[in-house]
Amino acid sequence: MARPRIAVHKFSSCDGCQLAFLNLGEALLELSEQVEILHFLEAGMNDPATPVDIAFVEGSLSTPDELERIQQVRANSRYLVTLGACATSGGLQALRNLEGRHDEWRDAIYAQPEYIQTLKEVRPIASAVKVDLELWGCPVNSDQVLAAVRALLFGVSPVDDRDRVCLECKRQQAVCVMVTQGRPCMGPVTRTGCGALCPRFGRDCYGCFGPSETAQTDTLAQRFAGLGLVPDAIARRFLMINSQAPAFLQTGRVFFHTPAGDQDD
Amino acid sequence: MLTQEQHYMPRTGMVTLLTELQQRGYEVIGPGVQDGAIVFHPLTQVDSLPQGIEQTQQPGHYRLHQTESARYFSWANGPQALKPLTFAPRETLWRSEQNADGSLRFTETLADRSLTAVIGIRGCDLAALALQEQHFAEDPYYRQRRANLLLIAVDCSHPADTCFCASTGDGPGADRGYDIALTELDDGYLVRANSEPGKAVLAALPLEAASQKHLEQADDQHRHARQQQRQLPRFDPERLIHQGQSAVWEAVADRCLSCGNCTSVCPSCFCFSEQEVPELDGQTSSHQRQWDSCFSEGHSYIHGHRFRPDTRGRYRQWLTHKFGSWVEQYGRSGCTGCGRCISWCPVGIDPLEILEQLGQEGTDE
Numbered sequence: 001m002a003r004p005r006i007a008v009h010k011f012s013s014c015d016g017c018q019l020a021f022l023n024l025g026e027a028l029l030e031l032s033e034q035v036e037i038l039h040f041l042e043a044g045m046n047d048p049a050t051p052v053d054i055a056f057v058e059g060s061l062s063t064p065d066e067l068e069r070i071q072q073v074r075a076n077s078r079y080l081v082t083l084g085a086c087a088t089s090g091g092l093q094a095l096r097n098l099e100g101r102h103d104e105w106r107d108a109i110y111a112q113p114e115y116i117q118t119l120k121e122v123r124p125i126a127s128a129v130k131v132d133l134e135l136w137g138c139p140v141n142s143d144q145v146l147a148a149v150r151a152l153l154f155g156v157s158p159v160d161d162r163d164r165v166c167l168e169c170k171r172q173q174a175v176c177v178m179v180t181q182g183r184p185c186m187g188p189v190t191r192t193g194c195g196a197l198c199p200r201f202g203r204d205c206y207g208c209f210g211p212s213e214t215a216q217t218d219t220l221a222q223r224f225a226g227l228g229l230v231p232d233a234i235a236r237r238f239l240m241i242n243s244q245a246p247a248f249l250q251t252g253r254v255f256f257h258t259p260a261g262d263q264d265d
Numbered sequence: 266m267l268t269q270e271q272h273y274m275p276r277t278g279m280v281t282l283l284t285e286l287q288q289r290g291y292e293v294i295g296p297g298v299q300d301g302a303i304v305f306h307p308l309t310q311v312d313s314l315p316q317g318i319e320q321t322q323q324p325g326h327y328r329l330h331q332t333e334s335a336r337y338f339s340w341a342n343g344p345q346a347l348k349p350l351t352f353a354p355r356e357t358l359w360r361s362e363q364n365a366d367g368s369l370r371f372t373e374t375l376a377d378r379s380l381t382a383v384i385g386i387r388g389c390d391l392a393a394l395a396l397q398e399q400h401f402a403e404d405p406y407y408r409q410r411r412a413n414l415l416l417i418a419v420d421c422s423h424p425a426d427t428c429f430c431a432s433t434g435d436g437p438g439a440d441r442g443y444d445i446a447l448t449e450l451d452d453g454y455l456v457r458a459n460s461e462p463g464k465a466v467l468a469a470l471p472l473e474a475a476s477q478k479h480l481e482q483a484d485d486q487h488r489h490a491r492q493q494q495r496q497l498p499r500f501d502p503e504r505l506i507h508q509g510q511s512a513v514w515e516a517v518a519d520r521c522l523s524c525g526n527c528t529s530v531c532p533s534c535f536c537f538s539e540q541e542v543p544e545l546d547g548q549t550s551s552h553q554r555q556w557d558s559c560f561s562e563g564h565s566y567i568h569g570h571r572f573r574p575d576t577r578g579r580y581r582q583w584l585t586h587k588f589g590s591w592v593e594q595y596g597r598s599g600c601t602g603c604g605r606c607i608s609w610c611p612v613g614i615d616p617l618e619i620l621e622q623l624g625q626e627g628t629d630e
Contacts, residue, residue, distance in 0.1 A: 027545055030545050030546060031545060034545060034546070034547070146545055147542075149545070150543050150544075150545055150547065153547060154543070154547065159540065162562065163561050163562075163563070164523075164524050164525065164561075166522075166524040166525055166526050166529070166611075167524075167525050167529065167556070167557075167558060167561065170344075170354070170525075170526065170529030170530065170556065171354035171355055171529075171555055171556050172354070173304070173344075173345060173349060173354065174300075175299065175300035175301060175302040175304065175344060176327075176344070176526065176609060176611065177300075178325075178611045179325060179326060179327050179608065179609055179610075179611060180300065180301035180302055180327050180328065181301060185611070187524070188522040188523075188524040188526075188611055189522070202300055213561075213562040214523050214562065214574070214575065214576060216521070216522045216523055216576065219519070219520060219521070219522055219612065220522060220611075220612075223522075223611060223612050
């Protein structure tokens with residue numbers, strides 16, 4: 001049986017999620033026996049237009065060129081899998097959507113803005129083409145990527161684990177940072193996948209894996225207020241890495257640029 | 266309450282106890298301070314016990330304080346005690362491997378467990394263990410872990426504001442299910458054994474006859490510990506199940522994060538999910554189980570349908586099971602009054618308040 005063909009494409013991103021492949025170590029050798037990696041610039045393979053079974057897409061859509069390129073990737077791929085927060089929800093760079101001052105900022109920042117061609121709003125991949133599987137996280141972790149590849153090789157649907165970080169925290173027996181330290185932890189509304197990494201090291205989750213199932217974001221925002229966070233600080237908890245994920249955006253907007261928040265700036 | 270013969274052991278006897286357990290081949294697990302909480306972990310020296318540590322627990326709030334006291338057990342509890350030691354948060358149940366002819370070979374992963382002694386268990390923990398015992402009676406993974414445990418309880422002298430074990434009948438003293446129990450006093454311990462392995466360990470300890478003064482001090486302390494502010498409200502377990510349409514569920518769902526922390530810290534909650542974790546080569550796979558919660562969407566999922574899509578249904582499931590249908594299932598409520606679900610709820614919901622409200626309401630039409 002021919003090995004499944006794989007491509008890893010990069011759009012607007014920091015390249016960090018591609019490291020989920022490169023950091024696999026020994027498993028990367030195993031992976032290369034299981035699949036044929038045809039396009040993966042960071043690893044040296046360059047054949048962007050080749051047809052593949054699985055295309056992993058890192059990064060968001062930030063330029064007109066990327067809007068065209070994602071159509072080609074989709075047309076050449078049997079399965080399209082987004083790799084990480086940027087591709088799945090727009091990522092950190094989508095923060096500029098919140099202000100809606102694209103032209104003004106471009107002209108202020110770049111010496112020769114006429115050479116800059118960017119979209120007024122940063123968009124996730126799914127806004128332009130059909131996405132078969134979304135892998136959340138900033139960055140994604142290697143186990144998550146391998147589990148998805150393995151499931152696709154078996155020809156079964158990958159498990160979409162939408163549980164909260166809290167459940168994993170307790171399985172790992174990490175002590176709750178909200179209850180013992182009053183920290184504004186996003187764990188109760190954030191999907192697991194990271195292995196409760198931040199709380200295990202005593203810091204609050206900042207939501208890099210995006211919203212969990214039935215994310216009670218309004219309730220958590222009220223709790224943050226009870227812990228003493230001013231409105232703008234609450235907005236920043238929700239409007240960070242996954243600011244465009246609907247559950248986070250909706251609650252974050254309520255507290256964003258409120259009069260009390262601006263005083264705090 | 267205390268029927269076994271009582272001995273007195275000076276505080277320094279704790280070193281002898283630890284050494285004796287180690288010499289008998291036990292890995293010793295005990296309480297210590299970690300990340301601002303009392304956490305049970307391997308105990309190799311008495312110095313790492315939480316000496317002088319006291320605590321404040323309120324709904325959604327848990328803080329430790331260092332005091333001058335020489336006591337090691339002047340706190341009520343931490344987020345976990347026995348449950349992770351008997352019902353593992355995540356474990357492999359079996360492995361499967363594909364043979365050359367395509368058939369599958371299954372391998373048992375039940376490994377020998379080392380002898381483990383746990384120091385610092387409370388009455389509420391022992392009562393919860395008895396409940397787990399019923400639920401996992403046929404579970405070989407649980408049974409094997411349980412069979413290798415030696416339980417050294419310490420009567421609770423400093424219940425937290427969230428505790429209500431006196432009203433559930435499960436504390437503050439330890440009166441069943443232990444091998445050895447201690448009552449910590451200002452200068453030492455009253456010691457009693459409740460099993461042959463427990464008596465064997467006691468024989469090696471520097472024990473004296475308990476004096477009248479010590480016994481009186483223990484009685485005073487116990488009486489004081491029973492004066493808990495919180496109490497399980499009066500309610501009829503059978504009625505709960507007929508209050509599914511109450512507006513109380515709606516109101517609590519507005520406050521609840523559906524995060525499942527209450528069920529994870531509950532010493533009697535036993536729900537789990539199972540999953541297949543295949544190796545990348547596709548030839549071998551581990552079948553794992555892990556703690557789940559009635560607050561997760563997967564818990565009520567059957568093919569094509571989620572029975573409890575919202576927080577209202579999930580909270581109702583947790584409360585009516587724990588305090589209602591549990592009675593029918595296991596002969597008593599699933600609550601042993603440890604108060605963990607109150608302290609470790611990030612938004613500080615107190616299930617006793619919900620029970621109280623339901624108790625004042627009628628049943629569904």
